[in-house]
Amino acid sequence: MTSTLGPPPPYYENRGFQPEPPYAARPAAGAHPYPQLFPTNPPSVPSYVPRVATHQSTRPAAPPPRRTCAASLRKTIIIILSILIVICCAIAAFFIWYFVENNCLSSLIECGSSGVCMPPSQWCDGVSDCPNGEDETRCVRLFGPNFILQVYSPVSKSWYPVCQDDWNDDYGKIACKDMGYSVDTYFYSRGVPDVSFKSYMKLNTSAGNIDLYKKLYSSGSCASGSVVSLRCIECGLASKSASIMNRIVGGSGAVLGQWPWQVSLHVQGTHVCGGSIITPHWLVTAAHCVEGRLSDPHSWRVYAGILNQDEMLFRSGYKVQLIISHPDYDTDSKDNDVALMKLETPLSFTENVRPVCLPNPGMMFQPNQQCWISGWGAEYQGGKTSNNLNYVAVPLIERSRCNAVYIYNGMILPTMICAGDLAGGIDSCQGDSGGPLVTHHHSVWWLVGDTSWGTGCATPNKPGVYGNMTVFTDWIYKNMQANR
Ligand code: ARG
Numbered sequence: 001m002t003s004t005l006g007p008p009p010p011y012y013e014n015r016g017f018q019p020e021p022p023y024a025a026r027p028a029a030g031a032h033p034y035p036q037l038f039p040t041n042p043p044s045v046p047s048y049v050p051r052v053a054t055h056q057s058t059r060p061a062a063p064p065p066r067r068t069c070a071a072s073l074r075k076t077i078i079i080i081l082s083i084l085i086v087i088c089c090a091i092a093a094f095f096i097w098y099f100v101e102n103n104c105l106s107s108l109i110e111c112g113s114s115g116v117c118m119p120p121s122q123w124c125d126g127v128s129d130c131p132n133g134e135d136e137t138r139c140v141r142l143f144g145p146n147f148i149l150q151v152y153s154p155v156s157k158s159w160y161p162v163c164q165d166d167w168n169d170d171y172g173k174i175a176c177k178d179m180g181y182s183v184d185t186y187f188y189s190r191g192v193p194d195v196s197f198k199s200y201m202k203l204n205t206s207a208g209n210i211d212l213y214k215k216l217y218s219s220g221s222c223a224s225g226s227v228v229s230l231r232c233i234e235c236g237l238a239s240k241s242a243s244i245m246n247r248i249v250g251g252s253g254a255v256l257g258q259w260p261w262q263v264s265l266h267v268q269g270t271h272v273c274g275g276s277i278i279t280p281h282w283l284v285t286a287a288h289c290v291e292g293r294l295s296d297p298h299s300w301r302v303y304a305g306i307l308n309q310d311e312m313l314f315r316s317g318y319k320v321q322l323i324i325s326h327p328d329y330d331t332d333s334k335d336n337d338v339a340l341m342k343l344e345t346p347l348s349f350t351e352n353v354r355p356v357c358l359p360n361p362g363m364m365f366q367p368n369q370q371c372w373i374s375g376w377g378a379e380y381q382g383g384k385t386s387n388n389l390n391y392v393a394v395p396l397i398e399r400s401r402c403n404a405v406y407i408y409n410g411m412i413l414p415t416m417i418c419a420g421d422l423a424g425g426i427d428s429c430q431g432d433s434g435g436p437l438v439t440h441h442h443s444v445w446w447l448v449g450d451t452s453w454g455t456g457c458a459t460p461n462k463p464g465v466y467g468n469m470t471v472f473t474d475w476i477y478k479n480m481q482a483n484r
Pocket residue numbers: 377427428429430431432433434451452453454455456457458462463464465
């Protein structure tokens with residue numbers, strides 16, 4: 001583009017066979033239009049006047065110097081006009097790009113991808129201004145293994161913990177609802193001593209009966225010295241603990257209550273995939289399980305709290321109301337291999353049917369963190385699905401290591417996490433997909449991943465690959481919130 005702004009290219013005139021230009025420079029007003037063809041004094045009697053040829057291959061002998069001047073002026077004008085057109089096109093292209101890519105000017109925030117722009121002051125103020133209320137949906141989160149409640153400040157573009165002073169469960173329920181939980185599952189909120197924070201969100205109790213987020217203001221002090229820890233659902237508890245003995249491939253048969261979040265997903269009376277319970281209404285599974293014709297919720301039946309497949313054949317299972325696949329799921333790379341299923345009727349939680357905790361942002365899993373996988377998948381590569389639920393312990397494998405040339409050679413994307421034994425022998429396999437990869441940390445079980453893919457099963461240097469749940473948590477809450 002810059003080259004069009006340089007000096008105009010040299011112009012060579014070839015007057016040998018040049019046709020009459022269609023828009024010749026106008027002669028000066030009053031000048032005779034055909035000075036070469038008419039005699040200075042017009043004839044007094046009609047006389048033959050040669051016609052003006054429309055295709056004249058030769059010009060009158062001496063080209064007048066005025067025409068050369070007009071021609072070069074015309075060319076200069078054309079060049080300047082061309083440059084101006086190119087500049088205008090470039091500016092127009094920039095604006096089209098800017099408004100397609102980023103609908104809002106820098107000081108504004110776009111409502112989803114609606115093209116509607118809002119100033120930061122209208123975000124998280126308790127008043128829904130965006131067409132779909134996006135300005136109020138992502139203002140709270142739970143952070144780290146202690147479920148520390150944090151509120152987003154759009155003005156400083158950062159998250160603050162909430163000071164426990166004057167906090168109560170009514171506020172906790174509002175925050176949980178805003179994350180997509182139902183008040184029916186509300187567990188508790190309590191203060192946890194923490195002095196590591198410099199700034200807090202504090203409640204202005206004199207503000208009257210207004211929205212929670214309008215009552216919060218940022219403050220450098222917190223009298224109680226405690227921040228709010230919030231549990232929106234009693235998740236991550238198992239009535240039977242995993243015995244660390246070590247079929248899945250190379251695993252053991254599970255007992256009831258050991259993996260109470262594990263569900264079996266059936267199509268036409270056959271186990272197809274696994275899944276994990278996160279609320280009475282919602283399950284997490286893999287996007288590749290619900291691809292194509294399997295994206296129809298009516299195809300599926302969900303079984304919870306049952307260990308053996310043959311037992312499920314006599315039960316009716318739960319119907320599925322809605323399936324949401326991650327919009328960025330990629331069939332080939334298995335990028336974002338996660339999906340949500342919403343049940344028509346809620347599960348009732350028992351000793352053997354319970355939710356697992358979604359990982360909060362800011363959770364630190366160790367590079368070799370011990371995790372467990374469970375499922376009714378094949379017990380060896382090419383085998384048929386298992387009748388009983390199996391489980392096995394698998395350590396996480398660091399992404400950089402799993403991407404080594406001799407392992408998965410760069411195929412492990414940030415939305416994936418590897419787990420297994422590089423020596424082989426233990427692994428998930430066909431039929432385990434969508435099921436849980438969990439870890440026990442701070443006394444609760446966390447959903448670290450969903451079974452996604454692997455080369456063969458339990459092959460040396462080809463560990464299992466799982467969807468990296470931590471990066472999906474936000475997407476999950478957003479969708480639960482939008483489809484309550
Ligand atoms: N894609 C498989 C399924 O649909 C899961 C494969 C897991 N493979 C592995 N080697 N870990 O069930």
